[in-house]
Amino acid sequence: MNISATLFLAFGMSMDAFAVSISKGAALYKPKFREALRTGLIFGAIEASTPLVGWAMGMFASQFVLNWNHWIAFFLLLLLGARMLYEGLFGAPEDENEPRHRHGFWLLATTAIATSLDAMAVGVGLAFLQVNIWWTALAIGFATLIMTTLGIMIGRFIGPLLGKRAEILGGLVLIGIGVQILYSHFMAH
Template sequence: MNLSATILLAFGMSMDAFAASIGKGATLHKPKFSEALRTGLIFGVIETLTPLIGWGLGMLATQFVLEWNHWIAFVLLVFLGGRMVLEGIRGNDADDEETPHRHGFWLLVTTAIATSLDAMAVGVGLAFLQVNIVATALAIGCATLIMSTLGMMVGRFIGPMLGKRAEILGGVVLISIGMQILYSHFVG
């Protein structure tokens, strides 16, 4: 795989994390760049690891991974998105001081895992090609770091415009990503 193909793959793999990060940034009370970078690092590290895991699994058990990865991503994203929608509906009367200033580590890790399962599937596919999997995984992780950090900052500006509906919108985005993953699996 040449450099341009690797870069395109890397940024393509980071789009789910970018969309999720916009939602995460919109739900926080004026997130600082340090919080955006923290989110980008968490998403980037996980997005680096998942193609490596997928590559390893591809060497061992291709069929099982390909059969279940879309269902796992779908369930995680719908669960997280549904939780965000419910919290957004319940939190309509909250004032700005109750809006969180940062997301919990495990919530970000779970979201990052859910949005990176497609990278694991790509890793499975890369196991059958002559690619430098470490360089490709690092490229995917760096692109995700950049796009997730950028997404959080975009969400910072969208959040105040959306007000209390930001969390609901973020949840709908996660559910939509999950549905898109499942749809693309069945449609091909």
Template structure:
């Protein structure tokens, strides 16, 4: 996996977390940079760990599916991309409750984990491609940290619509990466 693919994958993996962060930012009363950095750190660490877990699970099973690895990666990335696009197109829920000044740690951790399930699935797919997962996981975690930190502040300014579009773009990027993996394998064969 080259640097450009790693960067695009990290960006794609961070867009659903960005969308959630925009929502978190809109749910707070004028969030400060300290809250945005805290939220970014929680999401970034979780998003870096989940592809490692997925990679370990996929690596354990890779010898059984070596002939189908490119199809598995393509399918996983396409399904995740379509899921992200569909989620982006659904109308956001409106909440009229009082806005808190800060979100609790466990709420952020659970939200971070929920948005990182796709990174775990990507880790599984990357194990089939024999990719060095550590730099990919670090790139995903760091990009998520930046995107979530900015997402909280964007949420303060723009509201929910920016997060929905970011998630749709992330889904399109995932489908593109999956298609490129499949094309690369089929063109060589």
């Protein structure tokens, strides 16, 4: 795979994380660049590791990954989206009167895993091609770092316009991405 194909793949893989990060940034109260970079690093590291995991699985059990990755992504995104919808509609039970300045690590990690399962499936496919999986995974991780950081900062400006509806919109975006993943899988078969 040449460098332009790798870059297209990398930025294509980062689009789900970008969409989610906009809603994550909108749900925060004036997120700083430091928080955007933290989120980008978490998403980027996970997005870089999933093609490696997929590549390794492709060497051993590719059929299982290809048969189930869409369902796993769908249910993770559905659960995370439902949680965001609930918090947007009924308010978070903790710190209800205090604005949120950052998301918890585990929430970000779970969201990153859910949005990076497509990169795992790509990793399975890359196991059958003559590619340098390490450079490809680094490119995917770096593209996701850039796009997620950018998404959080864009969300910073959208958040004040939407208010509490930003969390509702974010939940709908997560659920929509999950449905799109499931739809794409069934339309391909």
